[in-house]
Amino acid sequence: MPLSAPAQEIWQSPPPPIAQLLDAPQPPTVVLSPHNQWLVELERPLLSSIAELAEPEVAVAGFRLNPQTRGPARHPTYRSLAVKALGPGPARPLPLPAAAQIGFVQWSLDGQRLAFTLTQPTGLELWVVDLPDGNPHRLTGPILNAVYGAPYAWLPGDQGLLCQVIPSGQAEPPATTPVPAGPLVQENLGRKTPARTYTNLLETPYDEALFEYYLSSVLEQVSLDGQRTPLTQPRLLDEAEPSPDGQFILLTTLQRPFSYQVPASLFPRRVEVLDRSGQVVAVVADLPLADDLSIKFDSVRPGRRRVSWRADQPATLYWVEALDGGDAQRPASHRDALFELAAPFSGEPTLLWQTEYRFRRVLWGREDLALAWEQWYDNRRLRLWQINPAQPDASPQLLMDRSSEDQYRDPGNPMAAPGPYGWWVLRFSADGSAIHLNGRGASPEGVYPFLDRLNLTTQTSERLWQAQAPYYEAVVDLLDDDAQAFVTRRQSQTEPPNYWLYRQAQPPERLSDYPDPAPEFARVRKELVRYPRADGVQLSATLYLPPDYEPSRDGPLPMLVWAYPTEFKDRATAGQITTAENSFSRPRGASVLFLLTQGYAVLDNPSLPIIGEGDAEPNDRYMEQLVAGAQAAVDSVVARGIADPQRIAIGGHSYGAFTAANLLAHSNLFRAGIAQSGAYNRTLTPFGFQGEQRSFWEAPETYIRMSPFTHAQKIHEPLLLIHGANDSNPGTYPLQTERFYEALKGLGATVRWVVLPLEDHSYRSRESAGHVLWEIVRWCDQYVKKVAVF
Numbered sequence: 001m002p003l004s005a006p007a008q009e010i011w012q013s014p015p016p017p018i019a020q021l022l023d024a025p026q027p028p029t030v031v032l033s034p035h036n037q038w039l040v041e042l043e044r045p046l047l048s049s050i051a052e053l054a055e056p057e058v059a060v061a062g063f064r065l066n067p068q069t070r071g072p073a074r075h076p077t078y079r080s081l082a083v084k085a086l087g088p089g090p091a092r093p094l095p096l097p098a099a100a101q102i103g104f105v106q107w108s109l110d111g112q113r114l115a116f117t118l119t120q121p122t123g124l125e126l127w128v129v130d131l132p133d134g135n136p137h138r139l140t141g142p143i144l145n146a147v148y149g150a151p152y153a154w155l156p157g158d159q160g161l162l163c164q165v166i167p168s169g170q171a172e173p174p175a176t177t178p179v180p181a182g183p184l185v186q187e188n189l190g191r192k193t194p195a196r197t198y199t200n201l202l203e204t205p206y207d208e209a210l211f212e213y214y215l216s217s218v219l220e221q222v223s224l225d226g227q228r229t230p231l232t233q234p235r236l237l238d239e240a241e242p243s244p245d246g247q248f249i250l251l252t253t254l255q256r257p258f259s260y261q262v263p264a265s266l267f268p269r270r271v272e273v274l275d276r277s278g279q280v281v282a283v284v285a286d287l288p289l290a291d292d293l294s295i296k297f298d299s300v301r302p303g304r305r306r307v308s309w310r311a312d313q314p315a316t317l318y319w320v321e322a323l324d325g326g327d328a329q330r331p332a333s334h335r336d337a338l339f340e341l342a343a344p345f346s347g348e349p350t351l352l353w354q355t356e357y358r359f360r361r362v363l364w365g366r367e368d369l370a371l372a373w374e375q376w377y378d379n380r381r382l383r384l385w386q387i388n389p390a391q392p393d394a395s396p397q398l399l400m401d402r403s404s405e406d407q408y409r410d411p412g413n414p415m416a417a418p419g420p421y422g423w424w425v426l427r428f429s430a431d432g433s434a435i436h437l438n439g440r441g442a443s444p445e446g447v448y449p450f451l452d453r454l455n456l457t458t459q460t461s462e463r464l465w466q467a468q469a470p471y472y473e474a475v476v477d478l479l480d481d482d483a484q485a486f487v488t489r490r491q492s493q494t495e496p497p498n499y500w501l502y503r504q505a506q507p508p509e510r511l512s513d514y515p516d517p518a519p520e521f522a523r524v525r526k527e528l529v530r531y532p533r534a535d536g537v538q539l540s541a542t543l544y545l546p547p548d549y550e551p552s553r554d555g556p557l558p559m560l561v562w563a564y565p566t567e568f569k570d571r572a573t574a575g576q577i578t579t580a581e582n583s584f585s586r587p588r589g590a591s592v593l594f595l596l597t598q599g600y601a602v603l604d605n606p607s608l609p610i611i612g613e614g615d616a617e618p619n620d621r622y623m624e625q626l627v628a629g630a631q632a633a634v635d636s637v638v639a640r641g642i643a644d645p646q647r648i649a650i651g652g653h654s655y656g657a658f659t660a661a662n663l664l665a666h667s668n669l670f671r672a673g674i675a676q677s678g679a680y681n682r683t684l685t686p687f688g689f690q691g692e693q694r695s696f697w698e699a700p701e702t703y704i705r706m707s708p709f710t711h712a713q714k715i716h717e718p719l720l721l722i723h724g725a726n727d728s729n730p731g732t733y734p735l736q737t738e739r740f741y742e743a744l745k746g747l748g749a750t751v752r753w754v755v756l757p758l759e760d761h762s763y764r765s766r767e768s769a770g771h772v773l774w775e776i777v778r779w780c781d782q783y784v785k786k787v788a789v790f
Contacts, residue, residue: 011050014773017520018594021587022047022770027514029078030499032086034111034418036479039499039511040129041091042078042105046588048768050410053758059200060211062263063378064728065147066770067173067214069123070166072146074764077101077119083134086487086501088511094129094136104146105601108154109422115161117144126152126222139226140165145366147218148238148264152222156422158247160224164217167234174209181471186260193292194687194695195261199728211258219251219278231278238269244421245314248281248343249274250307259291263574266290270306273317273345281344285318288596294689295695297377298335298358299326310389311423312364315343318352320359328358328377338362338372340389353396363414364389365426365435371399371414372590377693380404380569385733386456399459405573411461412439415478426787430481433457438475441466446528447580449474451483465502472582473500487511493526518586523547524596528581529603531636533628538575540634541606544585545642546596551744556644558785559601561593561633561670563663564656565608565626567618567691574609590772592651592674592765598777599785606633608659610691619692619702626659627667634669647672649784651776653677654732655690661708661740664715672783673719674776677732677761680740681709685731712743718750720784722772724759732761752779 015017021482028041057064057073064073079100082091087585094103101119108115112131117124129135145164152163184204202208219232219240238252255268271285272280285304293299302325310316324332336359339349357376364370368390375382384400402409415436419425428435436453441448447781450466464483467473470492479485484504491497499511516522518594525545534537549557568574587593593602608629612618618625630650637643650670652660657678664673682689682703686696696703704710723737734755741753754775756768763769 011767011771012768012774014594014777015598017597018681018773018777019642019770020521020772021518021594021597024517026517026588027496028082030489030512031105031107032423032477033114033131034107034109034422036086036477036487037111039084039086039091040084040105040114042102042177043080043082044076044078047769048074048076048764050765052699053765058210058214059728060207060214060264061202061258061267062198062200062265063127063148064088064200065214068121069119069142070145070147070214071103071117071119071124074760075103075146076390076764077103078105081105081114081129082115083117083131085132085510088509090136094134095662096136104150104152106150106152106154107329109418111155111418112531114748115154116152117146122634124151126161128224129413139222139224140228145215145237147214153240155221155241155242156244158224159221159246161222162231162240162242162249163220163228163330164237164240165220165228165230167218168214168444170213170216173213174206176206191292193261194295196295196687197685197689197731197733198261198263199730201263202258208258210263211407216256219249221276224403231274231276241309243309243315243343244311244419244423247276248315249276250284250309250317252307253432257289259289262291266301270459271304284319284345294327294329295693297592297693298326298356298375300326302326304339306359309420309423310340310364310435312366312370312419312425313342313585314421317345318362323354335359335376336374338507345704350392352389352392353385357381357383362424363416363426365428365433371426375404381726388704397459399454403570403573405570406577407442407573408439408444410439410442411454412437412450414438415475417478417481427478427481429453436464436483440474442576442578444577446577446582446752447472451475451486453483467582470582471495472580472584489579492582493584494522496584496586516586521586521593525549526581528577528579528587528595529636530577531632533632535628537571537609537611539607539629539632540575540577540579541636542579542581542585542604543637543642544593544596544602545596545598546601546606549601551641556638556641556647557599557601558647558649558780559603559637560592560595560605560649560651560674560780560784561606561630562656563606563608563630563650563652563659564654565629565659568609568611569613569618571611571613574611575607579605590769592776594773595777596782597603598781600780601637601718603637603643617692617694617699617702619706622702622706623662623666626662630663630667630669647671647784649780651675654679654729658708661715661719662706662711664717664719664766665708665711666714670717672717672779673715674722674779675719675729675737676718676722676772677724677729678721678740679732679736680707681736682707684733684736709740709743712740712749713747715744715747715749718752718779719744720754720777720779722754722773724755724756724761724763724768726758727761729761750783 082093084091104118124144126140217237221229236254241250273282304319307319334354337353341349355374357374361371362372378535382404386397414426417427417580437452448467452461473490501509514644584672610618649672651674653676657675744751
């Protein structure tokens with residue numbers, strides 16, 4: 001018989017030992033100081049309480065804020081902070097108020113001070129700790145405004161910090177009235193203004209008033225003894241970034257007119273340079289509302305964007321401008337141009353580089369060398385160039401040209417270090433001839449991170465170090481310019497992540513000793529399995545087996561397949577091994593790996609590549625490739641005698657939920673399904689979704705064929721639907737699950753719909769995580785383990 005539920009239930013707790021494991025303390029987050037002198041440990045509970053999620057919030061212009069604290073709504077905070085010199089031995093906890101809520105942690109430019117905020121009932125305070133004495137002190141009361149990002153930035157040396165502060169004497173928030181002044185009207189006069197599906201947008205003039213009220217800030221300089229110097233009048237501050245030498249401030253403010261169709265990131269914005277007294281010395285950009293951008297991937301805002309400071313110069317601006325009007329659909333030989341302009345910002349900008357593809361980022365090194373990346377979605381090309389800012393007419397040198405999907409040819413990321421002004425710049429070898437690349441190391445043999453030295457003249461690389469089985473170990477940072485000493489983070493299937501110090505000709509030295517947070521999982525077996533799809537594409541998945549399971553003794557198991565597909569343009573890269581088999585795996589939050597304690601096997605993240613080679617779009621053959629990938633995964637575990645083909649469930653989160661529903665509708669591989677926070681009707685996301693950049697009107701058949709809502713009548717297996725009531729993820733409105741449930745119910749399906757109060761796209765409260773696991777275990781026990789007939 002189908003399960004039934006009342007409209008409201010109490011929170012349920014999952015069976016042992018899941019509940020106990022959910023509450024196990026987790027290892028701390030570790031942060032090294034800029035010059036690797038100090039190691040900081042930050043601890044916070046993995047899950048919040050539902051009471052924390054119930055704190056007041058205001059949703060405006062695409063984001064949510066806490067009106068009482070003037071911080072982001074649901075901002076995750078740390079509970080303790082400990083510091084030690086880099087080396088063995090325990091860290092020393094800093095003396096902070098009881099029940100501290102620590103956020104926005106940031107090192108000073110010289111690495112000798114650490115700033116952070118403490119959340120009080122009425123706002124955010126700014127605190128600083130001087131090292132090595134380790135005595136934190138409060139610089140301000142609860143006056144910081146962090147509703148739209150980090151509320152402060154360090155100035156050089158002993159100059160203090162730039163802070164975004166709530167205007168003094170600000171009145172009470174705007175009041176609303178239950179009596180409307182008139183209808184709400186929106187109008188478009190022939191402009192093309194497509195927009196992807198956003199949430200929490202402005203909807204009324206009252207929302208606009210709230211937006212202006214809560215984003216209004218005054219920019220102040222706060223000295224290290226707490227003295228405050230106002231620099232501006234109240235403005236809608238987006239960002240305030242001091243120049244590396246501290247003599248100027250790059251100030252970005254949001255402007256009217258606002259929009260009800262796009263978030264604040266696309267509102268009009270003004271970019272100015274201020275001197276240290278707050279006077280405007282240059283206007284860099286004055287950008288209009290960007291509500292008419294093409295939905296094609298790689299389309300960007302026209303005008304000067306990505307405005308920032310060169311990290312290797314005292315006060316030189318750089319920015320990017322689209323040469324194709326920002327429209328990726330427009331044919332163009334070059335897409336972007338990189339410019340710079342030095343203080344006093346009165347001359348003509350210097351053109352440094354023109355890109356064939358879309359500009360991605362730049363890493364400044366020294367006067368004559370920087371690294372710059374460009375990328376294009378349609379052909380998946382990713383290029384890395386060496387440019388010479390001192391000689392803009394010199395031809396750039398191509399260092400890397402590969403498919404962004406090709407993980408095997410990824411050369412790694414260049415290592416950086418604090419430069420002459422404390423900003424992060426490219427780290428060169430001591431003689432300046434080489435750089436170091438920190439790579440993940442995906443290969444047909446597995447994933448083994450590495451450290452390479454790249455000679456910039458010969459463009460040849462030398463392998464200095466690589467992780468070895470049974471470890472998954474990656475370099476965290478170098479301690480010198482020639483990589484004679486470096487810090488790694490090491491883990492294995494049985495050893496939790498810990499930090500190690502390598503020095504030339506010496507055995508590695510352990511820097512931390514964090515225990516296994518869930519030793520009950522030490523006997524779980526984890527294996528990377530490989531198998532072919534029917535068309536020859538090589539696939540893989542991570543197989544987890546319950547503690548002490550023996551196939552010959554225990555026989556086939558009930559199994560949950562937890563899936564998430566990916567689009568590709570190339571068959572070869574679609575089959576690459578990118579999962580680190582040697583990594584340490586312990587379930588957290590509402591992870592389905594907790595099912596291993598209940599006698600289930602879990603096949604996690606099986607490769608489900610959706611391939612569209614050449615001019616073909618991947619999604620035009622989505623369904624047949626999806627089913628073929630799932631069939632190959634099921635055949636693999638059934639052939640090994642591990643999974644009972646009559647007791648396999650399919651599940652997923654977000655796009656994985658969409659996948660699970662489609663596999664129930666278009667195959668007979670699974671006994672039941674679990675779909676969390678998904679979207680099921682693609683006509684409700686008509687201007688693109690996931691990797692689909694065509695609109696509904698360009699590809700109506702694809703949108704309709706891919707929507708499980710369209711095929712709801714084909715779903716005959718029990719389906720558990722779960723959704724956070726406050727889902728803010730673009731495209732996965734809770735309405736998607738509501739309408740899908742009503743369709744399935746109306747068609748007579750066995751379906752259960754669980755709405756998690758106050759939860760977002762992912763589930764953050766202890767109550768919700770426990771309840772979700774209770775629902776999943778109950779559903780699988782009822783419809784999978786027992787092989788029910790329905």
